[in-house]
Amino acid sequence: MVQLRIVAMVMAASLLLGARANADAIKANDWQSTLAAAKGKTVYFDAWGGSETINDYIDWVSSEVKKRFQITLKHVKLNDTADAVSTVVAEKAAGKNDHGSIDLIWINGENFAAMQKQGLLSKGFATTLPNWKYVDTANPTISVDFTLPTKGQESPWGAAKLVFFADTARTGPVADMPKSADALLAWTKQHPGQFSYPAPPDFIGSSFLKQVLLETVADPSVLQKPVDVANFETVTKPLWDWLDAVQPVLWRQGRDHPKSYPAMKQLLADGELGIIFAFNPAEASSAIEAGELPDTVRSFVFPNGTLGNTHFVAIPYNSSAKAAAKVVANFLISPEAQLRKEDPRYWGDPTILAMDKLPAKDREAFAKIDRGVATLPPSKLGPVLPEPHPSWMTRIETEWKHRYGS
Amino acid sequence: MPHSVSPKALKLFGVRSSTALREHQNKSAGFPGLPRHGAALVVYGIAALFAVPVGIGLIGVLLPAFGYMPALGGRALSLEPVRALLAEPGLVTSVLLSLASGLITTAVAVVGVALFLAAFYDTAGHRLAQRALAPLLAVPHAAAAFGLAFLIAPSGLIFRVLARIFGFDRPPDLLIIGDPWGLAMMAGLVAKEMPFLILVAFAALPQADPTRRMRLSASLGHGRILGFLLAVWPGVYRQIRLPVLAVAAYASGVVDVALILGPSTPAPLAVRLVTWMNDPDLSLHFMASAGAVLQLLVTGLVLVLWLCGERLAARLRHRIGIGGRRLAEDHWLRLLSAVPVALAGGAVAFGLVWLSLWSIAGFWSFPDIFPPSFNFSTWSRVITSLGGPMATSFIVAIASATAALGLVVVLLEARRRQFGAAAGQKLRLPPLVAALIYLPLIVPQIAFVSGLQVTILALRLEPSILMLSGVHLIFVAPYVALALADPWFALDPRYEQIAASLGHGPIRTLFRVRLPMLTRPVLTALAIGIATSVGQYLPTILIGAGRLPTITTEAVALASGGNRRVIGAYALLQMLLPFLAFSLSGSLPRLLLRRRGAMKPR
Amino acid sequence: MIDQQASSSPRGDAVPPSTDGLVLDRVAIRLAGRQLLALDHRVAPGDTLTVMGPSGSGKSTLFAFVAGFLDPAFEAVGRVCLNGRDLTLLPPRCRRVGLLFQDALLLPHMSVGDNLLFALPANVKGSRQRRAAAEAMLSDVGLAGHFSRDPATLSGGQAARVALARTLLAKPEALLLDEPFARLDQDLRATIRDLVFQTIRARKIPAVLVTHDPADAQAAGSALVEIGSGEGTTV
Known part of the structure; x- marks a missing residue:
């Protein structure tokens, strides 16, 4: 057994080395054959x-992909990405290891971690x-999703960053808005009842807890490693202090x-909340454009940085149209x-491409985008705080439920 | 020269001929050429057909509840998921909320319907309710909940009006929606369940012989309300008992209404169950399965407690009946009796108007009572992407409701023939059959749909309209049976005896006598079936593997984006088919009659 | 096989095939071991056997037995023969036994005419002939011209006449009457009663009348059986 495995590893290694030798030629060839295999296929894209x-x-x-690659892309509209995850789980449980019903999933963070861990994703692509040559590989969140290396099993699609919104007509200019978690606490005490956050495990609610944790923790580097039960209490104490303090004025x-x-x-539109936050x-x-928020709403961030991450698309291990899914991901x-x-x-989701890698013409086009009155330009979005290891959030969500959720 | 026969002689010649007779009755009782055992086989076979998928799904959830699910690495049975579940903070509160929701919602709805019928039976109020029923029944639960939320929320209509009067510009910070007692949630459920109970009560009323009984109780000096409650209501309630139990089961496991109106810290059990099932951490799937089993127990407990409550109520009624109170002067009570039903109907109807308004509103915030501007961009966007989902909803709803109707008719008819269509016999479905058929109403969907999904995948079945219709059938059939069983058994058997004596066979009798005479209940059952199918979200998305989007899956997906304009537009679209079905079931019999009326001599 | 078993009673004196009328041949019905009634009687064509007894005495049971609707919970022995045919094992629709209940039970979704056409045997062909036959019967019961009426608009007496017309159209060889006049007003009752019994006599149909109104029994004129003691007692 052991010997066999070694042989297999050696063979795999030599294949890899051989491939590396004339990588570019093969890459181009590969892509041609991928395009050929993709032709006429249907890609089921499970996305919120x-x-x-x-x-x-x-x-x-x-x-576009129909016109260019003769691929039929069907958007399967989900109200929760977990529906797609549980579909793949169900398919694996039923032994349906090929011809799965999903070819591409819009995913990141905990859902990605779960699928990767359970072996539900195609190998790196x-x-x-x-x-890929245009992608901003310098951005750490592109190759590390919530501290987990993506291993190429998901292809980036867009960037997300925590930003705050306030209605200047009701709460005054954004310049006077809080500049940190502590300032936000003080502001809430002055304006009781005008701030809240969605209860975890809502994605946005959990993200807010992470923001407070990252700002208040003594040593942020411990958060990059899996949670350590022994020091969980010490590490997260500042977070609970903050939440305890804000609770009565929420x-x-x-x-x-x-x-x-x-x-x-x-709630912001109706004036119940004074400050809200989003990941886009x-x-x-x-929202102003769609008539959901008044046009007096403006954005702001914390100068010391807010939480940021990348969202991706991934191909389930049992997809029946992997080549076509790759072509879509590439597009x-x-x-x-x-x-x-x-x-x-059209959407307003920040790019994951590196401006300096783009041809000049595209770079200019990006620069010319009218981002709207309430959107901060990329230069004013401030530093990105990296996501903690997902295990921290699992523990924090449970602890939150104990303290405030029951 | 008549003479009587001694019993002894009878015994002598009796044995053989009575055997022959019974054999003969066996033969004639069932469908043509079908012996009586055959009729029993049909009854149990169809019931099993409905129940087997639920059973399979339940196994699919029981195994992971005790740690077994190889796909997620659970290869041995263990109590770990149960332990994890019991360690969940706030679990007791969640369970109590589910229990209370099941019992209180049902009690309030039943009492409200009883009082309304008592006060308004055979009056203009009765007829008004009959006419208003179709749109109210067609409103999806979630839409009704959104409507109620907008009415009573601090940023809602009531406070907007108050804001105009008292001049405040921010909604007050009051916990009305999502209160920890779940009162808003129960109010929403009551509002939506009352029309359903009124529908079934209206259908049951004629069989309770109200006119004669009311005359009798009036002659005893009883006031209208007390008279109805003592003399007529028990006969009505006996017939609508199953729908009432279905309401209790539904209210104890409801998800969508609870999400919109219910408390969140903690939420009722079913809501938390869905959260766990959907958690990215797949190991929670085990605990979620254990939770589903707990939900099953909670729903079972609700039903048991309700049955105990029935006994108490019967005893109470008996005591009042023999107590001699007459309550002859009850005008004040009559007005009061209209309140629950009027509030419920008003809230749902208002929600409808409000959603329509939202679908064409521009920016609209507190404290504006009406939208300051209108536009049709939402509708123009919605209309373009509507065709496919709408067609799927229509086809699946009509296919599953029609199939369910066919199967239920065969089932009920087989059951009836099993007893030789005897006159005066109180026919019911055998308890086991009833339990099998109504299982999908009592078992929370979330508890078995995922188990069913695994099975369907394992059988390598590709999602298709046919399969989706088949899965909807599981959920549609119980409601069709619920609506049809009592009228079916209540039809005077002498009509068919006459048809037989005139030389007509069973099939011809079914189509010329029974079905035409039951046109209204049959169409009502069909409409309920269609509405049930259109409303299915979870089975559609899981079993359809997302390949067969319906108007409801689109609506739920878009509702998660929280845009009220889109929610409003889709809620109206979701209503369309059920509304048509309910309106037709109400007016078609009248139309058919009118056609015959036209043949009358001028 | 079954037929032979049933018709060869141990006493061997089977009703000869030529016997006219309705023969209740040593009929006995039991429920849960208790005997409800026992009866042995021949009703000649045009005669009426009146069966009287308090409620619960088994009148309806006898009615159901002869019509063929007896609940299998009952144990029944004996035979019913009609003009030499053994009905005992025949399904209701092959018995040619007409039924009249205390309610007219006209099908509410059909006009009066359609109710009659529904009863007319299929061997009457052609829509014109069929309609003519139905209209003729309607005028026989004194309702000429009411062909297109809605049954819901008929008076009680009219409905009873239509019910009689419907029963007669199927050309029954025997009639079973289950208190057919009980729901009618006093004056009307006599009229309809006369109409029914005249028809029975005129058409030479053997009939069984189940009632607890002595006036009915008197009008029927012929044999009277009182049940309720477990056996039929001829008065």
Whole structure:
């Protein structure tokens, strides 16, 4: 057994080395054969369907890949990515190891960690995509998703960063808005009932807890490693102190929480909340555009940095159209598709491409995007705080439930 | 020259001929050429057909509840998931919320319906309710909940009006929606369940012989309300007992209404169950399965407690009945009796108007009572992407409801023939059959749909319209049976005896006598079936593998984005088919009659 | 096989095939071991056997037995023969026994005419002939011209006449009457009663009348059986 395994490893290694020798030629050839294999295939793309602008963008992608690659892209609209994860789990449970029903999943963070851990994803493909050469590989969140190396098992699609919104008509200019978690606590004490966060495990709610944790923790580096049960209490104590302090002055005295970001958005529109936050810097502008927020809403960030991450697309291990899924993933990171995505008229999601790697023409086009009144330009978004290891969040969510959730 | 026969002689010639007779009855009782055992076989076979998928799904959830699910690395049975579940903070509160929701919602809805019927039976109020029923029934649960939320929330209509009067510009910070007692949630459920109970009560009323009984109790000096409650209501309630139990089961395991109106710290058990099932941490799947088993127990407990409550209520009624109170002057009570139903109907109807308004509103915030601007961008966007999902919803709803109707008719008819269509016999479905058929109503969907999904995948079945219709059938059939069983058994058997004496066979009798006479209940059952199918989210998304989007899966996906304009537009679209079905089931019989009326001599 | 078993009673004196009328041949019905009634009687064509007894005495049971609807919970022995045919094992629709209940039970979704056409045997062909036959019967019961009426608009007496017309159209060889006049007003009752018994006599149909109204029994004129003691007692 052992010997066999060694032989296999040696063979694999030599194959890899051989491949490296004339990598570029083979790459081009490979891609040609991938394109050929993709032709006429149908790709089922399981992606959250809660935003009409995003749905429209995916429709546009569908029509483009149909025209260019004869791929039929079908958007399976989910209200939770977990539905897709549990579908793949169910398929694996049923022994359906090929011809799975999902070819591409919009994913990141905990869902990715779960699928990777359970072996539900195709092996690495992202770095072999031709358009990978434009990707901002200097951004650590592109190769490390919530501290887990992506191993190329997911291809980046867009960037996310925590930003805060306030209605200047009700709460005054953004310049006077809090500049840190501590300042936010002070502001909330002055304006009781006007701040809240969605209850974890809501994604946005959990992200907010992470932001406070990253700001208040004594040594942020411990958060990059898996949680250590022994020092969990010491490390997270400042977070609980902060939450205990804010609890009595939260919206509804903390006895209820907004269900999700969209709920907070509505509460901001109605003037119940004074400050809300989102993971997409362009969200406020597109909400104004859609008539969901008043046009007096503006964005702000904490100068010392806010939480940021990248969202990806991944291919399940049992996809029946892997080649076509790769072609779609490659199209998604093309300058053209990324440019349209960053344009708030279509979606307004920040790109994951590196401006300095792009041809001059594309670079200019990105620079010319009108991001809308409520969107901060990339230069003013401040530093990115990296996500902690997912195990911290699991522990924190449980602890939160004990303290405030029951 | 008549003479009587001694019993002894009878015994002598009796044995053989009575055997022959019974054999003969066996033969004639079932469908043509089908012996009586055959009829029993049909009854149990169809019931099993409905129950088997639930059973399979339950096994699929029981195994992981005790740690077994190889796909996720659980290869040995253990109590770990149960332990993890019991260690969940706030679990007791969640369970109590589910229990209370199941019992209180049902009690309030039943009492409200009883009082309403008592006060308004055979009055203009009765007829008004009948007419308003179709749209109310067609409103999806979530839409009704959104409507109620907008009415009573601190940023809602009531406070907007108050804000105009008292001049405040921010909604007050009051915990009304999502209160820890779950009152808002129960109010929302009551509002949505009352129309359903009124529907089934209306259908049951004629069989309770209200006119004669009311006359009788009036002659005893009882006031209208007390008279109805003592003399007529028990007969109505006996017939609508199963729908009431279905309401209790539903209210104890509801997810969508609880998400919108219910408390969140902690939420009722079913909501937490869905959260665990959907958690990215797949190991929670085990605990979620254990939670599903717990939910099953909670729902079972609700039903048991409700049955105990029934006994208490019967005793109470008996005491009042013999107590001699007459309550002859009950005008004040009559007005009061209208309140629950009027509030419920008003809230749902208001929610509907409000959602329609949102679907065309521009920016609209507190404290504006009406949207300051309108636009149709949401609708123009929605309309373009509508065709496919709408068609799927229509086809699946009509296919599953029709199939369910066919199967239920065969089942009920087989059951009836099993007893030789005897006159005056109180027919019911055998308890085992009833339990099998109504299982999908009592077992929370989330508890078995994922288990069913694994099975379907293991059988290598590709999602198709046919398969989706088949899965919807599981959820549609119990409601169709619920709506049809009592009228079916209540039809005077002498009509069919006459048809037989005129030389007509069973099939012809079914189509010429029974079905036409039951047009209204049959169409009502069909409409309920269609509405049930259209409303299915979880089975559609899981079994359809997302390949067969329906209007409801689109609506739920978009609702997660929280845009009220889109929610409003989709809620209206979701209503469309059920509304058509309910309106037709109400007006079609009248139309058919009118056609016959036209043949009357001028 | 079954037929032979049933018709060869141990006493061997089977009703000869030529016997006219309705023969209740040593009929006995038991429920849970208790004997409800026992009866042995021949009803000649045009005669009426009146069966009287308090409620629960088994009148309806006898009715159901002859019509063929007896609940299998009952144990029944003996035979029913009609004009020489053994009905005992025949399904209700092959018995040619007409039924009249205390309610007219006209099918509410059909007009009066359609109710009659529903009863007319299939061997009457052609829609014009069928309609003519139905209209003729309607005028026989005194309701000429009411062909297109909605049954819901008929008076009680009219409905009873239509019910009689419907029963007669199927050309029954025997009639079973289950208190057919009980729901009618006093004056009307006599009229309809006369109509029914005249028809029975005129058409030479053997009939069984189940009732607890002595006036019915008197009008029926012929044999009277009182049940309720477990056996039929001829008065």
